[in-house]
Amino acid sequence: xxxxxxxxxxxxxxxxxxxxxxxxxxxxxxxxxxxxxxxxxxxxxxxxxxxxxxxxxxxxxxxxxxxxxxxxxxxxxxxxxxxxxxxxxxxxxxxxxxxxxxxxxxxxxxxxxxxxxxxxxxxxxxxxxxxxxxxxxxxxxxxxxxxxxxxxxxxxxxxxxxxxxxxxxxxxxxxxxxxxxxxxxxxxxxxxxxxxxxxxxxxxxxxxxxxxxxxxxxxxxxxxxxxxxxxxxxxxxxxxxxxxxxxxxxxxxxxxxxxxxxxxxxxxxxxxxxxxxxxxxxxxxxxxxxxxxxxxxxxxxxxxxxxxxxxxxxxxxxxxxxxxxxxxxxxxxxxxxxxxxxxxxxxxxxxxxxxxxxxxxxxxxxxxxxxxxxxxxxxxxxxxxxxxxxxxxxxxxxxxxxxxxx
Ligand SMILES: Nc1ncnc2c1ncn2[C@@H]1O[C@H](COP(=O)(O)OP(=O)(O)O)[C@@H](O)[C@H]1O
Ligand SMILES: [Mg+2]
Numbered sequence: 001x002x003x004x005x006x007x008x009x010x011x012x013x014x015x016x017x018x019x020x021x022x023x024x025x026x027x028x029x030x031x032x033x034x035x036x037x038x039x040x041x042x043x044x045x046x047x048x049x050x051x052x053x054x055x056x057x058x059x060x061x062x063x064x065x066x067x068x069x070x071x072x073x074x075x076x077x078x079x080x081x082x083x084x085x086x087x088x089x090x091x092x093x094x095x096x097x098x099x100x101x102x103x104x105x106x107x108x109x110x111x112x113x114x115x116x117x118x119x120x121x122x123x124x125x126x127x128x129x130x131x132x133x134x135x136x137x138x139x140x141x142x143x144x145x146x147x148x149x150x151x152x153x154x155x156x157x158x159x160x161x162x163x164x165x166x167x168x169x170x171x172x173x174x175x176x177x178x179x180x181x182x183x184x185x186x187x188x189x190x191x192x193x194x195x196x197x198x199x200x201x202x203x204x205x206x207x208x209x210x211x212x213x214x215x216x217x218x219x220x221x222x223x224x225x226x227x228x229x230x231x232x233x234x235x236x237x238x239x240x241x242x243x244x245x246x247x248x249x250x251x252x253x254x255x256x257x258x259x260x261x262x263x264x265x266x267x268x269x270x271x272x273x274x275x276x277x278x279x280x281x282x283x284x285x286x287x288x289x290x291x292x293x294x295x296x297x298x299x300x301x302x303x304x305x306x307x308x309x310x311x312x313x314x315x316x317x318x319x320x321x322x323x324x325x326x327x328x329x330x331x332x333x334x335x336x337x338x339x340x341x342x343x344x345x346x347x348x349x350x351x352x353x354x355x356x357x358x359x360x361x362x363x364x365x366x367x368x369x370x371x372x373x374x375x376x377x378x379x380x381x382x383x384x385x386x387x388x389x390x391x392x393x394x395x396x397x398x399x400x401x402x403x404x405x406x
Pocket of ligand 2: 065066245246258
């Protein structure tokens with residue numbers, strides 16, 4: 001969850017999308033060279049079994065992500081998105097099983113549900129391959145955020161989608177049942193010390209980022225308390241890996257993909273992750289070159305701490321209305337379904353948003369030899385949220401709307 005690796009080089013190109021976005025400003029598109037299909041014969045084998053024809057390497061695209069994926073038109077004329085996920089040593093794939101559990105539950109969505117997902121066409125559980133309807137010309141939420149196009153209305157729509165997800169009937173008796181095991185992060189034993197095997201694989205920047213957590217007894221205690229609160233909270237069907245790049249905008253509608261972490265868990269995880277994405281974006285975006293900034297050194301080098309904090313705070317104020325829009329959409333959708341959030345949800349979400357800052361920091365630190373000043377500022381915000389979640393709820397835009405009964 002923390003790392004995003006690709007065998008192929010990142011080619012963040014500017015190109016015109018099939019969606020026909022205005023050409024004055026070239027939109028951000030993250031596209032990769034797909035892995036050779038000859039090395040993954042299970043892909044075409046499954047497509048043929050599904051009666052969809054075969055994919056040809058020519059003209060295929062791949063999108064960023066942890067797993068290999070291929071997007072293109074089959075010889076049968078079907079536009080598909082195919083992905084392979086990790087296989088367990090003993091065969092099968094818990095990741096794919098979780099995604100299938102979601103598909104199973106999602107089949108009960110009412111028509112017109114704001115929870116939209118790319119249609120699932122079929123999977124091979126042994127080979128750990130899934131085939132979905134391609135949303136041609138779709139842009140991911142992370143691309144939209146980089147272009148400042150993930151606006152309040154889209155955030156509200158995201159909130160509705162996540163509200164509809166959390167309101168799905170989790171108690172259905174049919175198989176396969178959603179997984180109930182603990183969500184994977186934070187890896188609590190790592191808070192004490194990194195296992196030696198992982199130290200060897202990590203960059204100096206990541207080790208420095210982990211030390212920020214490990215040397216901070218208050219952060220560790222807060223993470224343990226958050227885990228305990230999560231266990232005691234009412235659980236619901238939860239995405240559990242809700243980052244910007246799991247959202248897709250296609251034909252003006254929002255879709256949610258990548259269900260391999262799906263399980264019954266604390267709904268505050270999803271709310272907190274979405275808020276944390278914006279907080280991290282807000283802290284990073286102000287210093288990223290080319291992200292709408294007229295000036296300013298990349299990653300905050302050359303700025304003094306006070307300047308970083310001031311610019312960061314201004315950026316946070318600009319972005320929190322989007323978290324509020326998400327939260328309003330979320331509450332509206334729950335209310336439509338006759339539900340209300342449990343009393344502690346917003347506070348736990350603030351804690352998870354704090355953890356999310358560390359999580360993203362650990363992921364981005366992978367590429368660096370040192371921790372840059374902006375990374376440290378992001379960690380500082382994460383720390384504040386973790387140590388004082390109840391005092392942070394309103395600041396990050398998760399307050400109960402006035403006039404609400406709770
Ligand atoms: N059906 C689809 N149509 C178009 N693009 C998709 C589709 N599904 C996923 N994507 C894009 O591909 C990216 C990677 O897919 P995802 O399922 O998130 O894989 P990973 O597990 O590798 O993160 C997503 O971030 C999204 O931008
Ligand atoms: Mg993904």
